[in-house]
Amino acid sequence: MLRNALLYLSSQPKVFSFVRHNRMAKGFASRFVAGETLDTALEAVAQLNAKKITASLDLLGEGVRNEKDARDSARQYINMLDRIKKSGLDANVSVKLTAMGLDLDEELCTANMQDILDRAREHETFVRLDMEGSDYTQRTLDIFYNRLFPCYRGNVGIVLQSYMYRALSDVEQANDAGARVRICKGAYKEPASVAYPDKKDVDESYVRCMRALLMNGHYPGIATHDERMITETKRFARENGIESTQFEFQMLYGVRRDLQEKLVREGYRLRVYVPFGTQWYPYLMRRLAERPANVAFITGNVLKEMVGRRG
Ligand code: FDA
Numbered sequence: 001m002l003r004n005a006l007l008y009l010s011s012q013p014k015v016f017s018f019v020r021h022n023r024m025a026k027g028f029a030s031r032f033v034a035g036e037t038l039d040t041a042l043e044a045v046a047q048l049n050a051k052k053i054t055a056s057l058d059l060l061g062e063g064v065r066n067e068k069d070a071r072d073s074a075r076q077y078i079n080m081l082d083r084i085k086k087s088g089l090d091a092n093v094s095v096k097l098t099a100m101g102l103d104l105d106e107e108l109c110t111a112n113m114q115d116i117l118d119r120a121r122e123h124e125t126f127v128r129l130d131m132e133g134s135d136y137t138q139r140t141l142d143i144f145y146n147r148l149f150p151c152y153r154g155n156v157g158i159v160l161q162s163y164m165y166r167a168l169s170d171v172e173q174a175n176d177a178g179a180r181v182r183i184c185k186g187a188y189k190e191p192a193s194v195a196y197p198d199k200k201d202v203d204e205s206y207v208r209c210m211r212a213l214l215m216n217g218h219y220p221g222i223a224t225h226d227e228r229m230i231t232e233t234k235r236f237a238r239e240n241g242i243e244s245t246q247f248e249f250q251m252l253y254g255v256r257r258d259l260q261e262k263l264v265r266e267g268y269r270l271r272v273y274v275p276f277g278t279q280w281y282p283y284l285m286r287r288l289a290e291r292p293a294n295v296a297f298i299t300g301n302v303l304k305e306m307v308g309r310r311g
Contacts, residue, residue: 041276055091060277070101074112131159161186162206182221223250
């Protein structure tokens, strides 16, 4: 119930306007979001790189209101690619198509992505299309396969979500096409008509997708903090003679930092997804929904602050 409530709140802009300048909320967000500016995000990437962890930078901002906003988001991504190149950091970027104008006009969204991918190609780097709620799944894949992947094969990849019933067949399509996939469990509130309601089924689907990607995929990103999924990935790779350089684990900024460092120590590749920007609220609420214990963490800090003020 708490998960559903948090996911509902994640889509309420009025709540965001309320918490946007709240010191406690911002303090908590800083655990999962690398600041509000590109400079703070690049600093976070430098710290990760120093620990032999690569990164994928995400400029937070899901709904754009008009063409100008969408073009501005694309320009910011191009600037991110330039700054990453100039700083010599080991990072790529992750983009949401809604931030490029998918809800306004598919042509505008595609043109924005083409501009970003032209620059990614120039810098020989990579752009990942994040996957959003199920209303966007087919549209995202259509733009990817019909408009972007044929021209920018080595520079663009997609995300698939194991909670979707269609996940394995989408993985097989990507493997056949030669497309790079990040597999995750999925973070949105979905109806039982399109996604497994039970975690057990989501996890089983994740293992099926992971195996298909390791066997027939193209440098897959295994994105999870679930130790059982990670252990199974390592075991499957070992048993099938798949080298640790043929895939990478991926985790979110601020989540299971202990596990992140352990994987690196063991010699696995790890990329951390580093979100930043002023529009941190929906992202933060999805992270809370994944682990409602984080709500207790916030509440605990509020109480500590109240006690501190009295003392
Ligand atoms: P699960 O939710 O079962 O969690 C396993 C364990 O991980 C928990 O028991 C806890 O210990 C830890 N954990 C998980 N989330 C935590 C949190 N927020 N705080 C603290 N601990 C936590 N989703 C999507 O729909 N589209 C996308 O494009 C992406 N992109 C993406 C990129 C990367 C790099 C990652 C790692 C994840 C995504 N996701 C995503 C999010 C993903 O779908 C999923 O919601 C989260 O990764 C949580 O699922 P886990 O696989 O970690 O398992």
